[in-house]
Amino acid sequence: MQFDFTFLGGYWRFLLNGVLITIWLSILSIIIGLAIGLVVGTARTYGPRWLDALLSIYVDTMRSIPLLVILVWIFFALPLVSGYSMSPFIAAVVGMGLHLGAFVAELVRAGLTSIRPGQTRAALALGMSRMQAIRIVVLPQALIRMLPTFGSVLVITIKDSSLASVIAVPELMRQSQVVVGQTYRPFEVFTVALIVYFVMSWPVARAVDHWYRRIAHLGAS
Amino acid sequence: MKFDWSVIADNWPLLLQGAGVTVMLTFATMALALPGGMVLTLMRMSRLAPVRAFATGFVEFFRTTPIILQVYWVFYVLPVLIDFRASAFATGLIALTLNVSAFNSETFRSGINSIRAGQRNAALALGMSEWQALRIVIIPQAIHRVLPALASTWVSLFKDTSLVSVIAVAELSYVGLQLRSQTYRVLEVLTAMAALYWLMGYPQAKLADWVHRKFKVSE
Numbered sequence: 001m002q003f004d005f006t007f008l009g010g011y012w013r014f015l016l017n018g019v020l021i022t023i024w025l026s027i028l029s030i031i032i033g034l035a036i037g038l039v040v041g042t043a044r045t046y047g048p049r050w051l052d053a054l055l056s057i058y059v060d061t062m063r064s065i066p067l068l069v070i071l072v073w074i075f076f077a078l079p080l081v082s083g084y085s086m087s088p089f090i091a092a093v094v095g096m097g098l099h100l101g102a103f104v105a106e107l108v109r110a111g112l113t114s115i116r117p118g119q120t121r122a123a124l125a126l127g128m129s130r131m132q133a134i135r136i137v138v139l140p141q142a143l144i145r146m147l148p149t150f151g152s153v154l155v156i157t158i159k160d161s162s163l164a165s166v167i168a169v170p171e172l173m174r175q176s177q178v179v180v181g182q183t184y185r186p187f188e189v190f191t192v193a194l195i196v197y198f199v200m201s202w203p204v205a206r207a208v209d210h211w212y213r214r215i216a217h218l219g220a221s
Numbered sequence: 222m223k224f225d226w227s228v229i230a231d232n233w234p235l236l237l238q239g240a241g242v243t244v245m246l247t248f249a250t251m252a253l254a255l256p257g258g259m260v261l262t263l264m265r266m267s268r269l270a271p272v273r274a275f276a277t278g279f280v281e282f283f284r285t286t287p288i289i290l291q292v293y294w295v296f297y298v299l300p301v302l303i304d305f306r307a308s309a310f311a312t313g314l315i316a317l318t319l320n321v322s323a324f325n326s327e328t329f330r331s332g333i334n335s336i337r338a339g340q341r342n343a344a345l346a347l348g349m350s351e352w353q354a355l356r357i358v359i360i361p362q363a364i365h366r367v368l369p370a371l372a373s374t375w376v377s378l379f380k381d382t383s384l385v386s387v388i389a390v391a392e393l394s395y396v397g398l399q400l401r402s403q404t405y406r407v408l409e410v411l412t413a414m415a416a417l418y419w420l421m422g423y424p425q426a427k428l429a430d431w432v433h434r435k436f437k438v439s440e
Contacts (some may be wrong), residue, residue: 063376064422066383068394069415076401077411155285162287173290179401186297194286194294201285 005188011179018175019196025092025161025171030154032097044105046134047114055105062102071095075167092164100157107149111142144212144219151208155201162197172175172196189214229413239396240417246392250317251375255345257318258325266331276326283323283390289384292316296382296388313385317378324374332367333359368436372429379425380418393417 008015040059044052062070075091086094115138123133165174176193180186229236266278283291295316300306307315336359344354386395396413401407 015297042387060423060426061419063426064380065415065418066380066394068383068386068412069397069418072398073411073415077408158284159287162289165289166387173287176290180297187301190290190294194282194290197286197290198282202281205285211300 003039003188005192006186007183007185008179008188008192011183014179015077015172015175015192015196018170018172018201021089021169022158022161022171022173022200025089025096025164025169026154026157029096029100029161030157030183032093033100033104033153033157036097036101037099037108040101040105041108041112045109046130053149059102059105062099063106067095067099067160068166070099070169071163088164088167088169092161092169096157096160096164099160100153103153103156107146107153108142111146112138115141141219144215147208147215149211151205151212154208155205158201158204159197224409225406227410228400228404230410232400232404232410234394235400236413236417238420239391239393240395242310242390242392243379243382243394246314246317246390247375247379247383249314250321250378250382250409253314253318254321254325254378258323258329261322261326262333263328265326266333280323280326283320284327288316288320288381289387292385292388293321295319309385309388312388313382313390315373317381317385320381321374321378324377325371328367328370328374329363331362331370335366336362365436369429369433372432376422376425376429379422385420 001068040055044055044059047055071092074090074095075086079085111133119137119141120133123137124130128136155193161171162173165177168174172193176189180189183189258396261276264272265280267273267276269400292313296312299312299315333355339356340362341354344358345351349357382392383394386392386398389395393414397410401410404410
């Protein structure tokens with residue numbers, strides 16, 4: 001078996017386009033996931049009990065169903081119920097955002113509850129309102145403690161964006177499959193795709209670790 | 222749009238069979254990935270630098286690339302590289318095992334590192350060999366600490382088995398997606414598939430939560 005990577009020269013623009021869509025998809029999903037996660041996580045920690053019960057159904061459902069199934073359901077089945085069809089890209093952002101949101105919500109809740117209750121009591125004793133105590137005292141420390149896990153969330157997002165290929169979003173995974181279909185060279189194409197994913201995710205993981213080590217002391221109490 | 226749920230009743234045995242394969246794949250993968258992760262961990266603690274470098278590279282690579290791509294890679298590349306042909310199920314099992322072994326090794330390593338160095342030193346001072354210290358003193362304590370992380374990995378693995386549907390392993394997702402294209406009852410089939418995953422995944426997620434609470438290390 002001879003390996004020949006030169007034919008990829010003719011496809012680099014096509015694959016680069018896929019990389020850009022992978023990055024764009026990851027960024028949008030992260031933003032939505034963070035927004036949902038912060039609201040849901042805070043609401044579950046400090047909100048009334050009925051709200052916690054309601055939101056736990058959302059979080060645990062997202063934790064127990066594979067992302068693949070969520071994406072396929074949103075893209076193929078949801079339009080039959082709602083009457084609106086979505087583009088594959090929008091469906092992928094919605095599905096990944098909802099899935100990530102549940103993950104981030106658990107993270108936020110764990111971070112918030114890890115701050116000793118004495119801190120909240122001290123803040124209240126200083127005359128802060130409950131909202132101020134959370135915003136000024138608890139949340140900044142909790143966010144720093146969440147950083148390492150947040151790094152893995154970023155990596156998970158980049159990796160999971162490859163599942164959008166199943167609903168034909170033209171991201172890196174999908175584009176690689178197309179190139180394989182045209183050239184019948186799965187070895188070369190998939191190996192290059194693996195390396196590109198590694199090059200995207202690994203520095204993110206290391207950078208967050210590095211950054212965390214520099215500011216970890218701010219989260220210690 | 223009218224929905225016709227009889228398609229689920231008609232194809233119920235097929236869906237259940239798919240669910241069975243999903244469960245089997247989860248158990249088989251974890252059964253192989255526990256020793257796999259242990260071997261990788263020992264390799265990462267080895268005295269030989271090349272062994273350490275290989276194991277670390279392996280773990281980092283499998284942790285930072287998409288499983289779906291790993292599945293494709295094992296499916297297309299392994300037969301070419303080492304002239305090895307396996308069934309779709311075996312191929313999927315290999316890909317998932319490689320991936321989960323990498324995650325398990327990271328779990329084991331942090332579990333072992335979480336046991337204070339003084340314990341190892343004390344064991345060595347008592348005349349134990351390096352291996353005895355690991356086996357008798359460190360590992361029994363580390364097991365409790367790695368259980369929560371293993372439980373989380375288990376839940377992820379259960380969901381990740383859906384990805385081997387891309388190489389036509391007849392687990393739940395594959396069966397569901399096939400049924401969808403054969404019957405055109407898109408909403409009914411996909412909803413039934415999601416519901417089956419939910420029914421199986423929800424108790425596992427709750428069990429993982431319980432393990433986390435039970436074996437939590439308090440500061």
